[in-house]
Amino acid sequence: MLAEATLRALTERIGAIVDPDLGQSLGELGAVHSITEGDGGALDVYLELVPPIYRHLAQQLDRDIVAAAGSIVPDRQCVVHARPLVIEPAVPKRLLSGVQDTIAVASGKGGVGKSTVAANLAASLLLEGLRVGLLDADIYGPSVPTLFGLEGATLLAEKRDDGTIVGYPHEQYGIKVASMGFIMQRDQAAIFRGPMLAGYVRTLVEQIDWGELDTLVFDLPPGTGDVQLTLAQQVPLSGAVIVTTPQRLALADVRRSIAMFRRLNVEILGVIENMSYYIPPDAPDKRYYIFGQGGGRSLADEAGVPFLGEIPIHDDVRTASDSGIPAVLDPESSASIRDAYRTLTLALLRYLRQQNARRRQQPTVEIRL
Structure with a gap:
């Protein structure tokens, strides 16, 4: 003794x-x-x-x-x-009671690689030993089924004794995955009015049994519309991660996205700059800044939010994505890709813990208008 x-x-x-x-x-x-x-x-x-x-x-x-x-x-x-420790969420939980943290991955505009970043971020969180889910709420172009090799999959569901219908995510590579693509037919055009968009998102959130998760990642559609509003108002988000590319055209839209989340009292956990530079396959030590340099970091400094890191353009990302596996989980992918995602994931987790520590010390006041 x-x-x-x-x-x-x-x-x-x-x-x-x-x-x-x-x-x-x-x-x-x-x-x-x-x-x-x-x-x-x-x-x-x-x-x-x-x-x-x-x-x-x-x-x-x-x-x-x-x-x-x-x-x-x-x-x-x-x-x-x-x-x-048990940390009270920013908004008292009525949904997703078994999920510790919820992270929205957003972008001000399309074409910045947001879904690819969301998939690889979820995979990087898994590699850090966390229980992870990924909800593809990009109703206009659900990419997660392709990125996870789940094309043609449908939403798993059952009717319980009390008459309620509950859905279950697919589990792929150890990550729980649900997508609008499991509900829509392949190649179906997403033509929905605002209330319909909100209804589909609520279905994915409210009627899917995610079980116990450390982190649930939301892949949002680009822009600042009904889906983002629905999530921010009805889901207890831990925060949002904003994906951009270096050029000025993308940065202008990101400013609007940051302003929207702040207006909705959603914490900005950081900015990720995708397609920061090109690494040629025959010269892996070289970097070409095709879209300019440092735009994402400058924007993060201007907005007073963390800059999480840069992700290069690399053919291995395309190859892995087309094969239905996140690049960070593909042993054939370049170490530069895995290292970039690991760096930004560790930065994200550090800021998330800091936020949770502040939340533990401060009382939560909810005002709903």
Whole structure:
């Protein structure tokens, strides 16, 4: 059994370790729940951390805690257990009660590769050990079935004993996926009035059983219309990620998208610049800035929001997408693609944890007009 002085020393030493995302010690955050002696004399350290708890964070804290414990009891094995704190959502949840965080991926205009970014972002979150879902709400051009090799798939549904109809997402590569493309016939033109758009989106959100997820990613249609309004008003969004390309024409539309989410009190988690530069297959060390350079970062600085990262133009992205797999999950894809997505995903998770930490400390006031 641990001596009281030893336990106190362990608690102080481990409590002094700084959470790399939040910039505060584990002790200040109240994250050290308990330290106990397990089987064979091993130390079990139990943490309660602000979510999401992702692989890179868990590995870093594990290394730091094992080293700290070893400096006091070098003859003991140390095992770290981490569980997420319960964080109240920005809007009290009536929907998606089993989902911790909801992220909308949006763009001010079409043609910037938003759906490809959303698919690879979801896959990158999966690679960080999170339980992930992807809802393709792009009613005008649902691309997720193609990106995940689910073309021709239909929405799975059943009628329950109480008469309600519930749908179930497809699971592909470990990601739960639902799409407008599962409801519409292939090549069907999406000609809908505003109320119909909102109704389809509500169906995907309200009637699909997503189960327990750490993160649900929404792929929104481009622009600032009815689908965006429906989600922002009815779904407890953790925040929005804005996708742009470097040129001025795209940036002007992104400003409008940021303004819309702010007006709806949706946090902007960051800007992603897609197609930042071209990497030729025969010269992987070269970069060509076809659409200009630095536009996304400048816009993020101007708007006072995080700049998450740049994604290059690379033929491997097209090849993987056409084959029905996100590029970051394709072992044949270039390391430059995987590295770019990993960098921006880690940045996104850091900002998301910071936001959740603020939400934990501040009371939520909901005003509905």
